[in-house]
Amino acid sequence: MSNSAAAVSARPRIKPPDWKSWLTLNNRYVPPVFITLILLGGQLSFGVLESYERTLLAIGTAMVTELVLGRIFLGKWLNLASAYITGISVGILLRSPAFWPYAVAAALAITSKYVIRYKGRHLCNPSNFGISTVLFLLPTSVAMLSIQWGNNMASVLIIWAVGTIVMLRARRFNITVTYVISFLVLAVIRAHMIHEPVLSEISPLTGPEYQLFIFFMITDPKTTVRSRKGQCIVAFLIALLEMFFRLDQSVYAELYALFWIGPIAMLIEMWLDGRRAKAAAASAPALATFSGMAHP
Numbered sequence: 001m002s003n004s005a006a007a008v009s010a011r012p013r014i015k016p017p018d019w020k021s022w023l024t025l026n027n028r029y030v031p032p033v034f035i036t037l038i039l040l041g042g043q044l045s046f047g048v049l050e051s052y053e054r055t056l057l058a059i060g061t062a063m064v065t066e067l068v069l070g071r072i073f074l075g076k077w078l079n080l081a082s083a084y085i086t087g088i089s090v091g092i093l094l095r096s097p098a099f100w101p102y103a104v105a106a107a108l109a110i111t112s113k114y115v116i117r118y119k120g121r122h123l124c125n126p127s128n129f130g131i132s133t134v135l136f137l138l139p140t141s142v143a144m145l146s147i148q149w150g151n152n153m154a155s156v157l158i159i160w161a162v163g164t165i166v167m168l169r170a171r172r173f174n175i176t177v178t179y180v181i182s183f184l185v186l187a188v189i190r191a192h193m194i195h196e197p198v199l200s201e202i203s204p205l206t207g208p209e210y211q212l213f214i215f216f217m218i219t220d221p222k223t224t225v226r227s228r229k230g231q232c233i234v235a236f237l238i239a240l241l242e243m244f245f246r247l248d249q250s251v252y253a254e255l256y257a258l259f260w261i262g263p264i265a266m267l268i269e270m271w272l273d274g275r276r277a278k279a280a281a282a283s284a285p286a287l288a289t290f291s292g293m294a295h296p
Contacts, residue, residue: 055087069111086106090127105131132259172231218235
């Protein structure tokens, strides 16, 4: 065998990528593709966008802000997949006759990642922060998408099927399931409390805004707690606080619930991590002393 042939045979064979690895949030390009499908499905079926131009403005603002702040704060050019998701979420969910609210919401969303931080982690879901802030501060200038999918269950089923596959591969479907079950149970309770038809209280789940919420906002890996039990508790608390906001006639209840519960849960997790680290550090010398006594 020639030296060149031996060298080729000695090279390690590169294993082709597993197709399943593409259906996970670890592949940063799957969520942008998925959210784009939601946008196209909603727009082609029901015209959910205020305009393509406003959505493109939100996407462009988010990407430019990410590039600039990433370079300033981190000293590098960042991948823009996350910024694209933030911008397209703003474009889908906001409603305004003006253009500037889309740029403001997108810029606030990305800026929150670099400003509202603790121990190296950003606390707020970017798109939720930007949208919630402009909805609260500019109620006369902006509103949120409220259109439903109507009786076209095909759109809902397709999005849920794709979303379920992605979330299962990402090991975050427990968050979506916990929230949806909690929402349904609490919606029944709420309907009896306010004497409204049950179907009218659970109908928001068929809206495109909720597809984004349950598959992207509350499952964001960067702004959710790590333990699966903790994720389920947080998802339930978001649904619970949302119920109280809805009883108070808040039309943006789910966004405001995540706005408060998400960062608080992150802070509690970091506080508990700090306590565990201190306890481990305190027990280390005693453990070493005991080990030395046991083995003279």
